[in-house]
Amino acid sequence: MSPAVSIVTPTFNRHDLLQSQHKIVLAQTMQDFEWLILDDSPQPSSYFVALDDPRIRYAHSPARMIVAAKRNWLCERSRGPMIAQFDDDDYYAPHYLATMLARLEKNQADITKLSAWFVYSVQLKRLGYWDTANTLGLHFTFGPEKSLQGFVNAAPPENMKNNYLGYGFSYVFRKSAWDAASFPPVEYASDYAFVASAIAKGQRFDHFADTEGLCLHVLRTDNMSKSFPQHLLPDFMVEKLFGADLGALLEG
Helix, strand or coil, rough: CCCCEEEEEEEEHHHHHHHHHHHHHCCCCCCCCEEEEEECCCCCHHHHHHCCCCCCCECCCCCCCCHHHHHHHHHHHCCCCCEEEECCCCCCCCHHHHHHHHHHCCCCCCEEEEEEEEEEECCEEEEEEEECCCCCCCEEEEECCCCEEEECCCCHHHCCCHHHHHHHHHHHEEHHHHHHHCCCCCCHHHHHHHHHHHCCCCCEEEEEEEECEEEEEECCCCCCEEEEECCCEHHHHHEEEEHCCCCCCCCC
């Protein structure tokens, strides 16, 4: 019998983070899932190789692959009618999966995602909140820079207008949407290109703001993307919103 949803996670050289993600997946209130992992690290994870759980399908590739190719590999092999992308370094609250699937069904969408979310910079040790649908005003840069930097948009900048479509850590979509438009074979921004192509092919797209702490997007020094939150939040809000034990997720 097929699961209700397939969770997919591409990963590379993050075995400790992947173990933390295992706890996050097992804590989901929605338990009718399978979890597919594709790991192209130099060596496979001894933890996941030894794991005995039929819901978890771990695969190791000896050859390096771009993230888009790994996402397509995982989606192709998924058995559920719904697919949820869980990145290996982000935190998903226990009710995250159930909430996202309910949202998809309620709005009769093919793809749903967060367009405003909480973001934590491991480099800066700062918590922020970014509403990607609002490009005006003061923003801060969360990226590889070692000091906090800010900028003000007096007019909507061209390079930020489509941010709300990208950032695939919170994508939840029907497998039929992936069938209509798979991830293009590009190194950067394949998430955005996937959604843009799906919309162009008639897939129904939905997005909304996380105002309760459904997810914490974590930026590490090796992340491919940056975030530009409008709001900086006090440190105590991390524990208040997401709990005291986030494992290795917030470590350097």
